[in-house]
Amino acid sequence: MRDADEFLLDEPDPLLRANMALYGLFDAAQRQVICGFARQFYRGKRVYAHAEVGCSEALLAVAGQAALVGAAQRTRYFASVRWIYFCGDELDVDGDARGASTVRLHAQTSLYESQVIVPGCNLVVHEFAHILDEQLGISGSTRA
Numbered sequence: 001m002r003d004a005d006e007f008l009l010d011e012p013d014p015l016l017r018a019n020m021a022l023y024g025l026f027d028a029a030q031r032q033v034i035c036g037f038a039r040q041f042y043r044g045k046r047v048y049a050h051a052e053v054g055c056s057e058a059l060l061a062v063a064g065q066a067a068l069v070g071a072a073q074r075t076r077y078f079a080s081v082r083w084i085y086f087c088g089d090e091l092d093v094d095g096d097a098r099g100a101s102t103v104r105l106h107a108q109t110s111l112y113e114s115q116v117i118v119p120g121c122n123l124v125v126h127e128f129a130h131i132l133d134e135q136l137g138i139s140g141s142t143r144a
Helices: 013-019 021-025 028-041 058-070 107-115 123-136
Strands: 046-049 083-087 095-098 102-106
Touching: 013 021, 013 028, 013 058, 013 107, 028 058, 058 107, 058 123, 083 107, 095 123, 102 107, 102 123, 107 123
Parallel strands: 046 083, 083 102
Antiparallel strands: 095 102
């Protein structure tokens, strides 16, 4: 476990350029919004990683992926999320969101889908959309 405050990114642009394939498709103004979001994303969160996974620099690009869901919404950088757990193969699914406070992500899937554009597939975006739904009730399936 690591306090995510140590991950506060002073300058996320190089990290996102190297580890987020979609990042290069955005214009300068959009990249600035994503970087601003990523800079604040880890504040107040705890980051856990399965022992076989570790918490690499590349996994920190999750902040940029989360920005694709939350930067234009009233998420306060997903402040309700207190825990992010990067899993190995111990889950039966690639990820899940538990209420509005916990997100579990299969580390290898998260890395792959961050570094390679797979049309219609992005685990991080999918799970943080569940958090957004929990916060705002956008699908009508949760109490906002």
